[in-house]
Amino acid sequence: MKKVIRKTIYYIATIIFFLASVTFNPLSSKASVGQENTSILIGNVEGVRGQIIDIPVTVQQQTAGISSYGMKVGFDPNALEVVSITPSHGSADETNCPDNRDGCFVSNYNNNDGWITAAWVDTLGGDHPIIGEKSLYSIKFKIKSSSLYGETPLKIINANSSDLIFTDSSNQIIETKVTDGKITVINDSSSNGSSNNGSSDNGSSNNGSSNNGSSDNGSSNNGSSDNGSSNNGGSSDNGSSNNGSSDNGSSNNGSSNNGSSNNGSSNNGSSNNGSSDNGSSNNGSSDNGSSNNGSSNNGSSNNNSSDTGSNIDGQISLPLNRTTDQNGKVTDEVNITHDLIQESVQKLKQVGGNTSRIFLPDKQDNVSVIKVNIPKNSVDTLGVNNMNLEISTESAKITIPNKSLVDSQDDLYFRIMPVRKEDEKQVIKDRALNEKIVKEVVGGKDVKVLGIPMNIETNMENHPVTITLPLPNGLQVSEKEKVDMLNHLVIYIEHHDGTKEIVKGNMIEYANGKQGIAFNINKFSTFTMLYMQNMNNNIPNKAPTADKVRVIGNTIVNTTLNGQYIYRDQNNDQQGHSIYRWYRASDAKGTDKKVILGATKSSYKLTLADQGKFISFEVEPIAKTGEIKGSRVMSAFVGPVITMNAAPIIKNAKVIGNTIENATLKAYYVYQDTEGDLKGAPIIKWYRVDPKTYVKKLISNETKSSYVLTKKDIGKSILYEITPTAKTGTKFGKTVFSLPTTVIKAAVKYSGHLKLGAIKNKSYVNKLALAIKNNYKGANVIVKKEGSIYRIYADFIDKKQAEQVGKEMKKRNLIVNYYVY
Numbered sequence: 001m002k003k004v005i006r007k008t009i010y011y012i013a014t015i016i017f018f019l020a021s022v023t024f025n026p027l028s029s030k031a032s033v034g035q036e037n038t039s040i041l042i043g044n045v046e047g048v049r050g051q052i053i054d055i056p057v058t059v060q061q062q063t064a065g066i067s068s069y070g071m072k073v074g075f076d077p078n079a080l081e082v083v084s085i086t087p088s089h090g091s092a093d094e095t096n097c098p099d100n101r102d103g104c105f106v107s108n109y110n111n112n113d114g115w116i117t118a119a120w121v122d123t124l125g126g127d128h129p130i131i132g133e134k135s136l137y138s139i140k141f142k143i144k145s146s147s148l149y150g151e152t153p154l155k156i157i158n159a160n161s162s163d164l165i166f167t168d169s170s171n172q173i174i175e176t177k178v179t180d181g182k183i184t185v186i187n188d189s190s191s192n193g194s195s196n197n198g199s200s201d202n203g204s205s206n207n208g209s210s211n212n213g214s215s216d217n218g219s220s221n222n223g224s225s226d227n228g229s230s231n232n233g234g235s236s237d238n239g240s241s242n243n244g245s246s247d248n249g250s251s252n253n254g255s256s257n258n259g260s261s262n263n264g265s266s267n268n269g270s271s272n273n274g275s276s277d278n279g280s281s282n283n284g285s286s287d288n289g290s291s292n293n294g295s296s297n298n299g300s301s302n303n304n305s306s307d308t309g310s311n312i313d314g315q316i317s318l319p320l321n322r323t324t325d326q327n328g329k330v331t332d333e334v335n336i337t338h339d340l341i342q343e344s345v346q347k348l349k350q351v352g353g354n355t356s357r358i359f360l361p362d363k364q365d366n367v368s369v370i371k372v373n374i375p376k377n378s379v380d381t382l383g384v385n386n387m388n389l390e391i392s393t394e395s396a397k398i399t400i401p402n403k404s405l406v407d408s409q410d411d412l413y414f415r416i417m418p419v420r421k422e423d424e425k426q427v428i429k430d431r432a433l434n435e436k437i438v439k440e441v442v443g444g445k446d447v448k449v450l451g452i453p454m455n456i457e458t459n460m461e462n463h464p465v466t467i468t469l470p471l472p473n474g475l476q477v478s479e480k481e482k483v484d485m486l487n488h489l490v491i492y493i494e495h496h497d498g499t500k501e502i503v504k505g506n507m508i509e510y511a512n513g514k515q516g517i518a519f520n521i522n523k524f525s526t527f528t529m530l531y532m533q534n535m536n537n538n539i540p541n542k543a544p545t546a547d548k549v550r551v552i553g554n555t556i557v558n559t560t561l562n563g564q565y566i567y568r569d570q571n572n573d574q575q576g577h578s579i580y581r582w583y584r585a586s587d588a589k590g591t592d593k594k595v596i597l598g599a600t601k602s603s604y605k606l607t608l609a610d611q612g613k614f615i616s617f618e619v620e621p622i623a624k625t626g627e628i629k630g631s632r633v634m635s636a637f638v639g640p641v642i643t644m645n646a647a648p649i650i651k652n653a654k655v656i657g658n659t660i661e662n663a664t665l666k667a668y669y670v671y672q673d674t675e676g677d678l679k680g681a682p683i684i685k686w687y688r689v690d691p692k693t694y695v696k697k698l699i700s701n702e703t704k705s706s707y708v709l710t711k712k713d714i715g716k717s718i719l720y721e722i723t724p725t726a727k728t729g730t731k732f733g734k735t736v737f738s739l740p741t742t743v744i745k746a747a748v749k750y751s752g753h754l755k756l757g758a759i760k761n762k763s764y765v766n767k768l769a770l771a772i773k774n775n776y777k778g779a780n781v782i783v784k785k786e787g788s789i790y791r792i793y794a795d796f797i798d799k800k801q802a803e804q805v806g807k808e809m810k811k812r813n814l815i816v817n818y819y820v821y
Contacts, residue, residue: 038066038166038174040136042073042154042181044386047143052083055139055154055181057118065129065168067734069136070119071178072163075154077114079147080183085109088135090120101128105137115157122734129168132560132605133553147185150349151385154181168647172732184386186352310334310360312344318358322367332360333371341378345385355388355399362394370416379408391416396454396527397468397510404463412460419453419526428453428528432492437502438530446533450475450489453528457496461523462547464568468518469529470510482507488532489517495525501542502530503570520572541626542570546578546619546633555615555641560605563617563635573623581618581632588614588637606641614639646674648724648733650682655718655738660709661747667705667720667738673729680725689717689740713744750779750795752802755819756809758789765790768814776805 039060047053057073059066075082086092090105104123109116118137122128130136156178157163166174310318310332318340321333336358344356360370372391382389383406391398395418419425429449432438438447451472469491490502503519510516517529546565553561563582567575582599586592593616596604606615614637621630650669657665671679686702689695696719699707707718717740724733754772759765765783769792772778778794796802799820806818 038176040071040166040176040178042179044182044184046184046186048186049143049145049147052140052142053183055141055183056088056135057137057139057181058135059130059133060179065131066166066174067129067168068119068121069166070117070164072115072117072157073139073154074157075114075116075141076152077111079144079152079185080114080141081111081144082109082116083140083142085116085118085137085139087120087137089130089137103128107137131558133562141183143183143185148350149185149352150346151182151184154183156180167734184349184352310358312336312340312359313347313353313357315347316340316343318360320360329368330366331369331371332362332367334358334360334373336372336374336378338375338377338381341381345381345387348387349385354386354402355390356382357390357392360391360393365394365420368417368420370414372414372416374412374414376408376411379405379412383408392511395452395470396456397470397516398456399466399468400460401464401466404460404465407463408460410459413458414460415457417455417457419455419528425449425453428492428494428526431494432528432530435492435500437500438492448531448533450529450531453526455526456524458524464520464522464566466518466520467527468508468510468516469527470514470516471529473514490530490532491517491519492528492530493521493525494528495523497523501570503542506572520568520570522568541573543627544569544573544575544621544623544630546621546630549617549619549633549635551615551617551635551638555606555610555639557606557608557611557641557643560603561615561617561638563602563604563619565619565621565633567621569621569623569626571626573626576622576624576628578622579620581620583616583618583634583637584610585614585616585637588639590614590616590634590637593637608643610641611643612640615641645677645729647730648673648677648679648726650722650724650733650736653720653722653736653738655720655741659718659742659744661711661714661744663709665707665709665718665741667707667722669722669738671724673726675729677726677729680727680731682725683723683735685721687719687721688713689719691715691717691740691743709744711746714746716744717741718744748779748797750797752796752799753821754778754792754794754796754802754806755821756792756806756815757817757819758791759815760789762790765792768792769794771814772805772809776809778805 041058041060043054043056043058045053045055057071085107087105087107090103092105092107103120105118105120107116107118116139120130120136164176164178166176168174310320312318318334318336322330323333324330341356348354348356358372360372362370370393374389383402386402387405388402389400389405391400391414393416396416398414398416419428429447433447451469454467454469456467486504486507490504493501493503495501503521505517505519507515508518545568547568549563549565551561552564553559555561561582563580567578569575580600580602582596582604583590583593584596585594602617602619604615604617616635616637618632618634620632622628623630649672651672653667653669655665656668657663659665667684669682671682673679682705684703684705686699686707687696688699689697707720709718719738719740721735721737723735725731726733756768759768769781769783772792772794773781776794778796780793780795782793784791784793794802794805796805802820806815806820809815810818
């Protein structure tokens with residue numbers, strides 16, 4: 001039992017020494033910054049107040065095994081508190097740490113100052129580093145009831161160099177990139193419209209509010225009581241007269257609107273000739289029976305500015321440039337600036353939203369072209385904040401998921417052009433009737449064009465987007481009628497690359513009770529809703545596809561590669577169990593490629609059989625419904641696969657020798673190298689250790705494999721640090737510490753000395769010397785040959801003790817005479 005306790009204490013001392021080196025002297029002056037790099041990801045999680053959630057910290061990418069790490073993560077103590085920290089790799093139990101093959105994990109946290117620390121070390125001398133992509137540990141946080149809605153960051157604290165340090169088995173500091181995490185506190189009482197294939201809230205946002213009897217088209221009604229009117233922003237608009245009208249796209253924030261007519265703008269008894277000012281902002285004003293006419297637009301062209309009620313999220317006024325050419329063609333253009341998007345993102349975080357919505361009303365139904373310009377910095381802001389983007393007009397809605405925004409590399413533009421004229425609609429209908437795919441469905445008859453066909457142009461190609469087209473007014477159906485209606489509705493698409501297709505969609509709410517058909521596309525075209533009375537349901541179902549297939553990871557033996565791709569299905573069929581294959585080839589062109597047997601997952605761990613080869617990932621997309629099997633797609637070959645030359649290692653490091661002042665201690669250890677690289681000169685440092693605090697202090701200029709104890713060592717323990725070196729291959733190995741010695745004792749002072757006279761028999765003199773040492777407790781017993789005889793010299797505490805030993809040995813006839821001095 002004492003042995004186990006002693007071993008545990010020594011282990012704890014070793015861990016503390018490691019942490020101390022991280023805190024005060026990261027590794028050693030010999031440690032160098034290598035070329036390897038490691039990518040660490042702190043998780044992103046959503047939660048509500050009072051909820052306990054787990055945040056994982058994972059290795060996403062690395063080029064070398066990790067033999068130790070230390071990191072300090074900061075958080076907002078006003079919003080979060082740490083409940084626990086749990087290792088995914090390594091043991092946090094000090095009783096089994098010394099023998100755990102996964103190493104030892106130690107952690108700490110402070111809920112007052114807002115930080116956690118975590119450290120791990122391979123305690124078996126570098127035999128089991130962390131290799132590949134895996135979880136390191138997880139932090140269990142509780143979201144405080146006082147936390148604000150929105151994002152709370154989790155970031156590395158960089159107060160000093162020891163707050164983030166990763167080392168490999170060569171004692172090199174690994175270049176480490178950390179992707180900060182966050183906890184997004186959302187409103188648990190939020191009810192954000194309907195779900196549109198992964199995006200939330202198609203139409204309006206009605207978060208926790210009461211909206212009784214009003215029509216709130218495209219506006220945001222957050223947290224308010226809205227009895228008979230539309231009132232955004234938390235005010236109560238009770239008993240007011242809203243003339244049974246619709247408050248379309250307007251924002252009426254915090255205002256009292258008593259007895260007035262507020263149809264976007266109010267036009268009570270005044271002249272507003274030729275213009276409609278619908279959906280304007282009436283913020284914080286009192287509109288008591290008065291006329292609020294916005295502007296007077298007396299049938300003339302209104303160039304360069306137009307207050308049409310365009311906005312973002314129903315709250316942020318969006319400047320719109322409206323022009324009318326000499327032929328009466330009206331064009332609206334908006335620029336979604338970075339400042340506007342930042343304001344939108346900030347407001348969305350406060351209410352737990354995830355979609356920035358651009359509303360572009362056209363109440364007079366006379367706009368021919370809508371131009372939406374989104375600069376790259378606005379796109380990036382939406383991407384990094386995990387926001388979707390929605391562009392909503394009277395005739396179409398475009399929903400862009402966050403993943404498509406993240407993948408975008410340029411400024412974005414959209415050109416939305418409704419086809420309003422009947423003769424133009426007829427042209428589209430005639431083209432549709434003559435298309436083979438339409439004839440296969442209805443035989444080329446009984447086809448009607450519903451609503452307004454939409455021509456949409458953009459530079460955002462090959463990224464998934466959801467389009468929603470509204471059903472025409474008067475064509476609204478109940479839940480019971482929905483299935484039957486969908487059996488007769490299709491979207492006829494004429495792609496700009498010349499291809500045509502028919503797709504079915506899902507019926508969802510477009511805005512405030514108005515229904516629409518939503519469908520997914522990844523290239524832009526002319527979209528027309530068709531009603532087919534005699535449809536035979538032979539609409540071709542497209543097979544799923546796999547796009548952007550690639551291999552992620554480092555081509556090093558024992559490293560795990562991951563296959564990535566984007567699954568797409570034109571008919572919205574969900575992904576089933578897609579089939580994965582991995583290939584091994586002789587070069588990057590795929591020469592002599594062969595399937596790697598047993599590699600059927602989306603990840604693959606490289607083996608020695610892959611050394612010198614090139615690797616490819618293949619996916620065969622499988623859908624759950626519709627056309628099940630898609631075409632196989634292979635990634636490019638990556639490689640060649642290499643084997644890292646293993647660093648030398650030290651095992652069984654310990655100190656041997658007497659722990660008494662003036663005695664010589666020696667560093668004992670076993671050197672090993674996997675490839676058999678010859679041993680170089682090790683780097684050794686000796687330390688004094690306080691046995692009570694386990695604080696170690698470097699002994700200056702002691703760098704040899706032996707050390708002579710001095711008076712300064714009395715009352716201390718001694719250990720050494722050793723970094724193995726190889727003459728070839730990977731030069732430096734991992735630095736390790738020996739276990740500390742027992743406490744060093746002061747040397748005994750001897751004032752009595754015994755000399756035994758002439759003895760000619762060597763064997764006998766050696767036996768006699770051993771008896772003096774063991775039976776009579778003599779110290780510094782030495783046998784010397786002087787001429788043809790041998791003499792024995794021994795030290796005792798004083799002359800009296802030396803005299804007693806001499807007399808007894810003579811009495812026992814062991815010696816003839818002796819001499820005391």
